[in-house]
Amino acid sequence: MERRTLGATGLDVGAVGLGCMPMSWAYSTSQQRGDRSLRAVHAALDTGVSLLDTADMYGPFTNELLLGRVLRQRRADAFVATKCGLLVGDGHIVANGRPSYVRRACDASLRRLQTDVIDLYQLHRADPEVPVEETWGAMAELVTAGKVRALGWCAVGAHGARRGGSRDLYDGTIRRLERVQQVFPVSTVQAELSVWSPEALARLLPWCAARGVGFLAAMPLGNGFLTGTLTPGGGFEPDDPRARHPRFTAEMMAANQPLVAGLRRVAERHGGAAAGVTPAQVALAWTLAQGRHVVPVPGTKRECWAVENARAAALALTARDLAEISALPPARGSWD
Numbered sequence: 390m391e392r393r394t395l396g397a398t399g400l401d402v403g404a405v406g407l408g409c410m411p412m413s414w415a416y417s418t419s420q421q422r423g424d425r426s427l428r429a430v431h432a433a434l435d436t437g438v439s440l441l442d443t444a445d446m447y448g449p450f451t452n453e454l455l456l457g458r459v460l461r462q463r464r465a466d467a468f469v470a471t472k473c474g475l476l477v478g479d480g481h482i483v484a485n486g487r488p489s490y491v492r493r494a495c496d497a498s499l500r501r502l503q504t505d506v507i508d509l510y511q512l513h514r515a516d517p518e519v520p521v522e523e524t525w526g527a528m529a530e531l532v533t534a535g536k537v538r539a540l541g542w543c544a545v546g547a548h549g550a551r552r553g554g555s556r557d558l559y560d561g562t563i564r565r566l567e568r569v570q571q572v573f574p575v576s577t578v579q580a581e582l583s584v585w586s587p588e589a590l591a592r593l594l595p596w597c598a599a600r601g602v603g604f605l606a607a608m609p610l611g612n613g614f615l616t617g618t619l620t621p622g623g624g625f626e627p628d629d630p631r632a633r634h635p636r637f638t639a640e641m642m643a644a645n646q647p648l649v650a651g652l653r654r655v656a657e658r659h660g661g662a663a664a665g666v667t668p669a670q671v672a673l674a675w676t677l678a679q680g681r682h683v684v685p686v687p688g689t690k691r692e693c694w695a696v697e698n699a700r701a702a703a704l705a706l707t708a709r710d711l712a713e714i715s716a717l718p719p720a721r722g723s724w725d
């Protein structure tokens with residue numbers, strides 16, 4: 390698989406990563422099984438994926454424990470990206486950016502991951518109660534202590550900012566990134582980027598490119614929608630966030646089918662099902678085409694999809710493909 394370099398410190402990873410969240414959190418939880426997830430991680434690594442994206446809150450904790458079982462055997466094949474800063478309570482999630490907590494969280498993640506160093510330690514959410522410089526400073530000390538190699542920032546879930554009247558969804562994110570850059574270099578920014586959520590292209594992606602900061606594209610498959618495997622009205626399990634997501638009502642899934650059809654047309658031009666080219670791969674190849682500093686982290690718990698997604702790294706979209714995809718109608722049913 391093609392390799393990409395993230396951040397000024399030159400973190401070297403396979404061009405497509407693996408989002409491990411669906412193995413232990415959020416989507417179709419009745420389908421989550423450790424043995425199957427382990428096979429998915431091994432298959433991804435075998436196909437050239439190295440970046441495994443997890444977080445202490447996925448499970449909570451069980452996703453890191455799962456990856457620990459892989460890392461114990463093949464640490465050298467993997468680039469471990471985990472996150473701290475969000476605590477899962479009884480029916481709620483809260484941010485905690487206190488330095489003492491960050492230090493404890495890192496030690497706990499190292500234990501669960503069965504490793505002595507985390508390649509990329511990301512701040513899952515800034516804590517509104519703690520100056521972000523203090524949280525970032527504590528994370529920087531972990532680099533100095535050799536427990537962490539580099540630091541990343543997550544800007545997923547910025548929908549509230551748009552409702553707050555910002556000019557750009559990521560205005561607030563960029564302001565905070567500029568503050569923490571004064572404390573310690575940001576190696577990566579993780580934010581939603583996909584054919585149906587391209588907002589990061591306007592300012593956040595160029596901000597990263599100009600500073601040598603890598604970009605991890607979260608939710609690159611539109612939470613599964615862009616793969617064309619979800620049926621409008623098919624329903625979701627009650628604890629699946631898509632059951633309450635405004636883009637996943639039967640009506641909006643039907644209204645957004647032109648996006649899937651557009652990706653399918655491009656896939657067909659590259660040989661389609663007969664050549665093993667899928668809409669999911671086109672969606673991922675689109676994110677890869679947005680810059681050499683972009684690494685998508687598609688999430689899955691299934692071996693076959695982990696391999697299919699990894700193979701998107703070999704799909705080179707043409708200028709015509711990219712123009713056709715940018716001309717697709719904007720998604721309906723967004724958070725605003």
Ligand SMILES: NC(=O)c1ccc[n+]([C@@H]2O[C@H](COP(=O)([O-])OP(=O)(O)OC[C@H]3O[C@@H](n4cnc5c(N)ncnc54)[C@H](OP(=O)(O)O)[C@@H]3O)[C@@H](O)[C@H]2O)c1
Nearest residue numbers: 408410411545607608609610611612613616687688689690
């Ligand atoms: N920093 C943050 O706050 C944050 C927030 C969200 C996500 N993330 C990261 O980003 C990663 C990706 O985001 P995501 O998992 O939410 O969304 P996603 O990658 O856009 O979509 C994941 C969904 O697509 C399905 N899928 C995956 N590959 C497929 C394929 N080839 N064909 C058909 N369906 C496929 C998966 O099904 P199965 O589950 O059945 O495998 C899963 O339901 C996460 O795993 C996580 O690491 C970070």
